[in-house]
Amino acid sequence: MIHHDRLLIIDFGSQVTQLIARRLRELNVYCEIHPFNKVDDAFLAAFAPKAVILSGGPSSVFAEGAPMPPAAVFTLGVPLLGICYGQQVMMHCLGGKVERGHGTAEFGRAYVTPAAGGLDLLEGWFDAGPEQVWMSHGDHVSAIAPGFSVYGTSPNAPFAITADPARRFYAVQFHPEVHHTPRGAQLYANFVRLAGFAGDWTMGAYREEAIRKIRAQVGDAKVICGLSGGVDSSVAAVLIHEAIGDQLTCVFVDHGLLREGEAAQVVTMFRDHYNMPLIHADESALFLDALDGVSDPEVKRKTIGRLFIDVFQKHATAVGGAKFLAQGTLYPDVIESVSFSGGPSVTIKSHHNVGGLPEKMGLQLVEPLRELFKDEVRALGRELGLPASFIGRHPFPGPGLAIRCPGEITREKLAILRKADAVFIDQIRKHGLYDEIWQAFVAILPVRTVGVMGDGRTYDFACALRAVTSVDGMTADYYPFTHDFLGETATRIINEVPGINRCTYDITSKPPGTIEWE
Ligand code: XMP
Numbered sequence: 001m002i003h004h005d006r007l008l009i010i011d012f013g014s015q016v017t018q019l020i021a022r023r024l025r026e027l028n029v030y031c032e033i034h035p036f037n038k039v040d041d042a043f044l045a046a047f048a049p050k051a052v053i054l055s056g057g058p059s060s061v062f063a064e065g066a067p068m069p070p071a072a073v074f075t076l077g078v079p080l081l082g083i084c085y086g087q088q089v090m091m092h093c094l095g096g097k098v099e100r101g102h103g104t105a106e107f108g109r110a111y112v113t114p115a116a117g118g119l120d121l122l123e124g125w126f127d128a129g130p131e132q133v134w135m136s137h138g139d140h141v142s143a144i145a146p147g148f149s150v151y152g153t154s155p156n157a158p159f160a161i162t163a164d165p166a167r168r169f170y171a172v173q174f175h176p177e178v179h180h181t182p183r184g185a186q187l188y189a190n191f192v193r194l195a196g197f198a199g200d201w202t203m204g205a206y207r208e209e210a211i212r213k214i215r216a217q218v219g220d221a222k223v224i225c226g227l228s229g230g231v232d233s234s235v236a237a238v239l240i241h242e243a244i245g246d247q248l249t250c251v252f253v254d255h256g257l258l259r260e261g262e263a264a265q266v267v268t269m270f271r272d273h274y275n276m277p278l279i280h281a282d283e284s285a286l287f288l289d290a291l292d293g294v295s296d297p298e299v300k301r302k303t304i305g306r307l308f309i310d311v312f313q314k315h316a317t318a319v320g321g322a323k324f325l326a327q328g329t330l331y332p333d334v335i336e337s338v339s340f341s342g343g344p345s346v347t348i349k350s351h352h353n354v355g356g357l358p359e360k361m362g363l364q365l366v367e368p369l370r371e372l373f374k375d376e377v378r379a380l381g382r383e384l385g386l387p388a389s390f391i392g393r394h395p396f397p398g399p400g401l402a403i404r405c406p407g408e409i410t411r412e413k414l415a416i417l418r419k420a421d422a423v424f425i426d427q428i429r430k431h432g433l434y435d436e437i438w439q440a441f442v443a444i445l446p447v448r449t450v451g452v453m454g455d456g457r458t459y460d461f462a463c464a465l466r467a468v469t470s471v472d473g474m475t476a477d478y479y480p481f482t483h484d485f486l487g488e489t490a491t492r493i494i495n496e497v498p499g500i501n502r503c504t505y506d507i508t509s510k511p512p513g514t515i516e517w518e
Contacts, residue, residue, distance in 0.1 A: 005050040005197050006048065007031040007050060007195075007197070008044075010086075011055045011057075012055050012067045016177055018332060019178060020053060020083070020177045023176075026185070027192055028199040032047075033055075034047075036069055041072045044070060044073065050197060051191065052080050052081075053082075053083065054082040054087075054089055055083055055085070055086055056086060057085040058085075060100065060139050062098075074093065079168040079194060082171040082172070083174075083176070085137070087172060087173050088137075088140075090145065090169065091144060091171065094145035094146070094148075095145040100139055101139050107137075108134065108136075109134060110154040111132055111154060111155075112153065112160045113153060115150045116149060116150065119161075119163055120190060120194045123186075131152075131183055133176070134181045137173060140159075141162075147169075148163060149162065149164075154174075157174070159173060160173050161173075170191065203380050203383040206380060206383075207380065215244060221322070222249070222321055222322040222324070223244065223323075225237050225326035226252075226253070226312055226325075227250040227266065227270065228396075228398065229266040230393070231378065231390070234328075235378075236326055237270065237276065237326065238381070239369075240326050248277065249316075251315045251316060252267065253281045253308055253315075255283060255304060257284075257400030260422040269390065279319075281311055281315050287303075287307055288414075297403060300399060300518065301402075301403070304399045304400075304402060305399075316361065323363065325363040325365055326366040326368075328367075329367040330372060330377060331369075331371055378391045378392070395438075397516055401414055403517065403518040404421075404518075406445065408446070413444050419496070421442040423493050427488065427492065433481075438469050438473070438515075439466075440466065440479070441467075442463050442464070443463065443466060444461055448460060448461055448462070453494075460500055460501035461500050463502070463503055464503075464506045465489065466515070467481065470515070475510055476509060478508065486505055
């Protein structure tokens with residue numbers, strides 16, 4: 001099936017717009033977020049949404065050039081849901097009144113009580129009393145538009161929930177998509193049900209659509225893809241290979257900073273199992289020589305990033321006339337890039353990817369995962385038959401072991417680190433903890449310590465174990481291993497890894513720490 005019912009989210013720049021999409025995807029509804037200034041009458045006609053949601057946003061309807069949807073949104077004859085700023089836009093456009101905040105801004109938790117019954121959007125709400133919601137707004141609606149009635153109020157928001165049921169227009173002042181509106185998902189479920197969505201958007205359907213789109217975009221041109229062995233680039237590669245076969249060539253750059261057995265794993269899987277044209281570029285000598293004597297983390301990252309681009313370009317040129325570069329860009333990356341509030345932010349670490357390549361090489365991008373969240377990429381990977389053990393892999397940073405080796409990187413230290421890391425991950429797997437942990441690894445520390453093994457003195461490296469829980473890598477907490485687990489792991493590492501005689505566990509959260517050591 002190719003044609004699904006589509007829901008359009010018009011984005012006015014709220015930080016949480018992508019969560020609306022998240023809630024809808026959970027309901028198997030296909031939706032797309034588009035910034036308000038890209039949505040005009042022609043777009044609406046072509047998109048043909050079955051329902052429209054107007055997101056929240058930081059603006060004021062009074063501001064010069066305030067973000068507005070095209071008027072046609074109100075005459076499409078489809079259900080409309082306005083959230084926060086979206087509510088104010090609806091009232092402003094439909095004949096109600098919005099007033100400036102004047103200190104009445106309301107942020108945070110509030111409780112809504114029903115003002116009238118019988119609204120289809122609210123089915124199941126208020127059954128157990130007032131509903132907790134999350135408010136975040138400056139201006140407020142002071143008079144609702146003709147045709148609207150009030151269905152829910154909170155102490156500071158007399159028009160918390162309003163609707164014009166005849167036109168199926170709904171407007172809420174709070175954010176039902178956030179965690180702090182615990183039963184907000186129910187409102188979205190009600191909304192898509194009353195709009196008549198079948199809830200038939202599945203990964204199987206996504207796969208078919210994505211393949212069709214890739215073929216249409218690429219035609220008979222060649223595509224290259226930087227395969228890192230991570231989940232995103234792997235899923236993208238498998239999907240694109242399914243669409244265009246050997247027009248795709250993957251380049252796997254081995255910078256000598258991979259984990260034990262990693263290069264072999266990636267090559268076996270993609271070249272042998274999937275039969276994909278794959279260039280295994282063993283450039284470890286180049287990278288490790290360039291990193292010789294480098295101990296500053298930013299210099300390490302920049303060196304690796306620069307060499308990576310050079311090497312990738314060299315091998316990609318050898319493919320001959322590729323016109324497209326495939327990337328495993330995810331939806332959250334795309335959304336961030338249309339954020340209205342994005343200002344200059346401090347660089348904590350220079351993250352390394354193939355950024356800058358498309359312009360340099362005159363390539364167009366193929367990004368078949370642009371519409372997916374991380375867990376959806378995993379679901380798509382399963383749909384494509386990638387092994388579960390591969391899909392569930394912890395993230396691994398582009399600069400690899402270089403940033404787990406504070407101070408100078410030497411081949412000797414890397415070899416020790418690889419062994420210790422393998423033991424730690426083996427321990428975690430043996431205890432059935434791998435899937436509970438966002439990321440786990442060992443860092444080899446630039447200090448030697450004194451120990452005693454057998455009857456002899458040792459003077460070897462110390463290492464730190466790191467294991468964190470996280471939902472997105474932005475914040476993280478250390479994993480609460482039992483003392484028994486930690487003791488057993490330390491014993492194994494010290495016994496099995498020559499070169500390490502001391503083992504510590506890093507219990508720093510992020511912030512203030514970061515996940516990686518550099
Ligand atoms: P930090 O260390 O900043 O890392 O807390 C957050 C997440 O990002 C990963 N990471 C990277 N991933 N290239 C990547 O592809 C990089 O340069 C990079 N640096 C950190 C890190 O492993 C963690 O999951």
